[in-house]
Amino acid sequence: MKVYQCDQCEYASVSNKYRCPSCGTGKLQEQDVSSRGTVYSYTDIHIAPAEFAHLTPYTVALIQLDESKAKVTARTNGNVEIGDVAELDHIEDGAYIYRKC
């Protein structure tokens, strides 16, 4: 998957920006890294915006990627715990869907 790494500081993100929001001067360089990562935190969603209401309850996890400092906000297939290893299952309507390995 694509991540964007600042060429001046440690900042990395999965979304591209014109300029690094952390140091304000660096340019973000595109990198291709493994989607595999570790669950950093998660939240169970029981009340969702209308467009996701049919999916509830679901889990949104913050995944720390193995090969980048970037973290990915993803919906997960099934329950996860902090520390679980997960990888990208598919992308749905622009949302990352991860599953436990």
Ligand SMILES: [Zn+2]
């Ligand atoms: Zn930076």
